[in-house]
Amino acid sequence: MAVSSTVDRSDVAATTQRMTGGDALAEMLIRNGVDTLFGLPGVQLDGFFNALWARQEKLRVIHTRHEQATAYMADGYARVSGREGVCVVVPGPGLLNAAAALSTAYACNSPVLCVTGQIRSDLIDHGRGLLHEIHDQLGMIRHITKSAERAMTPGEIPGLVSKAFAELRSGRMRPVEIEVPPDTLFAEDEIALVGPSAERVLLNPDASRLEKAAQHLAGAKNPLIYAGGGVLRGKAWDELVQLAELLQAPVVMSANGKGAISDRHYLAMNQVAELELRPKADVALVVGTRFLDNLSQPRPMHPETTILRIDIDAEEIHRDVKPAVEMVGDAKAGLAALIDLLEQMVGERPSRKAEFEELKRHVTERINSVMPQAGFGQAIRHALPDDGVIVGEMTQIAYWSNFAMPIYQPNTYITPGYQGTLGWGFCTSLGVKVGKPDSPVVSINGDGGFGFALNELATMAQHEIPAIVLVFNDSAYGNVKRIQQVDMGGREIASSLRNPDYVKLAESFGVVGRRTETAEGLQTAIEESIKANEPTLIEIPVGQMPNPWTTLGLR
Ligand SMILES: Cc1ncc(C[n+]2csc(CCOP(=O)(O)OP(=O)(O)O)c2C)c(N)n1
Ligand SMILES: [Mg+2]
Numbered sequence: 251m252a253v254s255s256t257v258d259r260s261d262v263a264a265t266t267q268r269m270t271g272g273d274a275l276a277e278m279l280i281r282n283g284v285d286t287l288f289g290l291p292g293v294q295l296d297g298f299f300n301a302l303w304a305r306q307e308k309l310r311v312i313h314t315r316h317e318q319a320t321a322y323m324a325d326g327y328a329r330v331s332g333r334e335g336v337c338v339v340v341p342g343p344g345l346l347n348a349a350a351a352l353s354t355a356y357a358c359n360s361p362v363l364c365v366t367g368q369i370r371s372d373l374i375d376h377g378r379g380l381l382h383e384i385h386d387q388l389g390m391i392r393h394i395t396k397s398a399e400r401a402m403t404p405g406e407i408p409g410l411v412s413k414a415f416a417e418l419r420s421g422r423m424r425p426v427e428i429e430v431p432p433d434t435l436f437a438e439d440e441i442a443l444v445g446p447s448a449e450r451v452l453l454n455p456d457a458s459r460l461e462k463a464a465q466h467l468a469g470a471k472n473p474l475i476y477a478g479g480g481v482l483r484g485k486a487w488d489e490l491v492q493l494a495e496l497l498q499a500p501v502v503m504s505a506n507g508k509g510a511i512s513d514r515h516y517l518a519m520n521q522v523a524e525l526e527l528r529p530k531a532d533v534a535l536v537v538g539t540r541f542l543d544n545l546s547q548p549r550p551m552h553p554e555t556t557i558l559r560i561d562i563d564a565e566e567i568h569r570d571v572k573p574a575v576e577m578v579g580d581a582k583a584g585l586a587a588l589i590d591l592l593e594q595m596v597g598e599r600p601s602r603k604a605e606f607e608e609l610k611r612h613v614t615e616r617i618n619s620v621m622p623q624a625g626f627g628q629a630i631r632h633a634l635p636d637d638g639v640i641v642g643e644m645t646q647i648a649y650w651s652n653f654a655m656p657i658y659q660p661n662t663y664i665t666p667g668y669q670g671t672l673g674w675g676f677c678t679s680l681g682v683k684v685g686k687p688d689s690p691v692v693s694i695n696g697d698g699g700f701g702f703a704l705n706e707l708a709t710m711a712q713h714e715i716p717a718i719v720l721v722f723n724d725s726a727y728g729n730v731k732r733i734q735q736v737d738m739g740g741r742e743i744a745s746s747l748r749n750p751d752y753v754k755l756a757e758s759f760g761v762v763g764r765r766t767e768t769a770e771g772l773q774t775a776i777e778e779s780i781k782a783n784e785p786t787l788i789e790i791p792v793g794q795m796p797n798p799w800t801t802l803g804l805r
Contacts, residue, residue: 266442271404272301272435274443275365276309278411279336282446286310286684287365288323289338294367294382297435298338312684312713315705317344319677321351321425322703324362326681330639330661332485334361334418335681341367341429342382345391350671353394355425357667358506359483361418362425364395371402371431387429396424402431404439415447422563423483454587455560455579463558463575464591466533470556473499474531479506479667480538480562481581487511487660489585490537496592498602500527504539505642505652508663513656516603516610521653522802523613531555535588536573538581540566544804546668560584620798623650625769626722626790630692631656633776638690639664639682643675644729645696646795647722653804662689673702676719680710683717690780691717697749698727707759710785718779719787720772721752724794732794756787764788 269277275298279287290313291299302311314320317339324335335355339348345366355362368387369380377385384390391398397417401410407430414426467473475497481490487510494501494517501511502524511518519527521544529552536559543549548570551557557573564578577584618624626647630640636658642648642665657663664682666674679693700721710717731745753763762784764775772790779786799805 266440268438269404269441270297270301270436270438271401271407271430272297273304274404274407274441275411275430275435276301276305277443278408280305280308281443282411282415283333284309284336286312286327287336287338288312288314288320288327288681290314290317290320290340290344292340292344292367292382294340294369294432295338295435297432298365298367298430312709314677314709316703317347318351318673319680319703319706319709321348321355321362321364322674322677323681323684324364325351325355325358325360326641326664326678327685328355328360328362329358329664329685330682331685333685334363334415335685336363336365338365339367340382341369341387342384344382345387345427346384349391349394350669351674351677352391352425352427354666354669354671354674356394356396357669358665359423359479360425361423363414363418364391364425364427366391366427366429368400368429368431371433374431388427391427394425395427396422398427398429400429400431401434404434404437404441407434408442408444412444412447419447419450421453422566452580452583453562453578454583455577457587459575459577460584460587460591463535463577464588464595466556466558466574467497467535467588468592468595470497470533472530473497473533473535474527475499475501476504476534476536476539476541477501477507477510478504478537478539478541481507481510482660484538484562484581485660486538486581486585489582489589491515493585493589493592496589496596496599498599499535500606502527505663505665506667507539508655509657509660512658514658516606519606519610520613520617521804522617523609525803526609526613528552533558536560537585538562540668541570544799616802617650617654620650620654620796620801622769622792623647623795623798624654626772627651627655629769629773630694630720630776633773633780634690634692637662638692639679639686641675641679641682641691641693642666643693643695643699644670644672645694645699645722646728646798647720648675648694650798651694672699674699676700676703677706679717679719680706680715683715684713692776693717693719695719695721696728697721697723697725697747701747701749704755707756707761707785707787711760714785716783716785718776721787721789722792723749723752723789724792725749726794728794732797736797752787752789760785762786765791767791
């Protein structure tokens with residue numbers, strides 16, 4: 251197959267050149283700033299991988315052992331790099347394998363582009379049973395993406411890619427799928443490439459609503475701010491701190507919003523402190539969060555509390571409760587506008603530092619009494635520098651971390667959001683490390699969740715990705731087992747696990763294996779692993795742990 255290598259990236263004007271569909275696809279990704287993608291090849295993608303082969307200098311391809319990892323890695327990459335994450339999978343089973351990851355990216359508003367193969371263009375949806383055929387692939391994937399479109403000719407590919415990036419860079423960020431049949435990837439034509447899609451343009455909330463919200467905030471005695479993942483996705487952390495200081499308003503962060511304001515700040519609050527702050531709040535400013543409680547119920551606010559909301563999604567903003575003021579727009583634009591207005595309206599307020607530091611002190615004491623979770627959690631935190639990234643999972647230490655782990659910088663605590671996707675953590679942490687190679691990355695896994703993806707130890711070794719993978723081994727789907735014991739009258743079923751020797755397992759893949767049983771041992775092992783900077787697995791054998799939510803009155 252002849253591969254065109256005549257396209258120059260510096261030439262971003264629309265020029266017509268003869269090339270294959272695969273070339274056009276690769277060139278359009280490069281023009282949109284993509285230099286790394288996560289993929290797993292197959293016959294329907296040969297025309298594309300052929301084009302990638304010719305562009306290895308410009309576009310790094312990281313291949314995995316299962317499609318779930320391509321999309322999880324793209325998600326992790328996107329969350330820390332501030333760029334789009336791109337994965338490439340074959341149609342049918344390949345895309346279905348990636349679907350749990352795409353649904354997680356959807357839940358977490360992560361800009362992931364999934365490039366998918368198709369069957370031959372003339373037989374799509376004929377039901378003949380071609381390799382990897384599924385009926386209405388676009389319709390299937392549209393349920394868990396922001397948009398999904400197909401190009402049927404090489405000439406349609408530049409427009410397809412441009413539109414995909416325009417979606418990824420506007421409104422609420424969510425994954426986007428594009429697909430191209432194999433004959434289209436191989437077909438040659440005179441193709442007009444186009445320049446990159448525009449960077450995000452901030453959407454300003456309506457001025458009169460901002461004015462109204464500012465008046466509520468200026469008159470509030472006990473303003474409270476709720477910040478979610480939207481503050482991080484919208485890069486609005488500086489404005490958040492400025493507004494919070496101006497109002498002397500504490501900021502409660504959701505698990506997805508952790509890092510929006512440093513936990514070292516006296517105004518940074520977790521979900522346990524929220525229980526004490528909520529009843530006293532006269533005005534609550536809710537920014538970029540679904541605003542649900544720990545049971546995914548509408549947060550039970552005091553009826554007298556005036557609720558003001560900023561959200562990029564006009565549907566989200568009044569899903570459960572109608573706020574007094576709805577401000578649809580970017581968090582950054584909304585917060586900046588409120589600062590401008592409030593600087594005129596409120597003078598210097600007396601600092602509430604002492605009051606809030608006292609609250610934080612006793613809350614921290616309570617959450618640190620949840621053992622052994624707090625001991626291990628603190629060991630991880632102490633071993634990591636402020637820019638180190640912690641990737642949680644559905645496991646005991648991560649449940650504790652979701653509300654209790656101190657986080658000091660934006661985008662350094664990564665969660666699977668409301669999907670609660672077991673198997674997400676290890677793969678995602680590999681993408682995080684690729685996206686932020688100069689910071690240590692620690693992935694917190696249980697033995698159950700890690701088992702979903704342990705084949706990716708091969709990816710970690712082959713692509714030399716020096717993440718640090720913790721496996722807390724209680725020989726159980728521990729959370730399930732505890733529920734069966736405590737709430738189901740001891741009817742234990744399908745929750746015990748017989749596991750491999752994790753140290754030997756890691757070593758057999760060419761990954762460093764360590765084992766430690768104590769919090770002190772874990773801190774030392776992480777510190778040594780950061781110094782060594784090698785792909786590393788640390789097994790921590792543990793026993794059953796207490797329920798952190800009931801212990802703290804969160805559920
Ligand atoms: C994809 C998926 N399948 C099943 C579950 C249900 N689930 C939630 S927690 C859990 C057990 C997790 O076990 P492990 O990873 O070992 O963590 P532990 O609770 O033992 O710390 C299961 C099966 C899930 N969250 N996601
Ligand atoms: Mg377990």
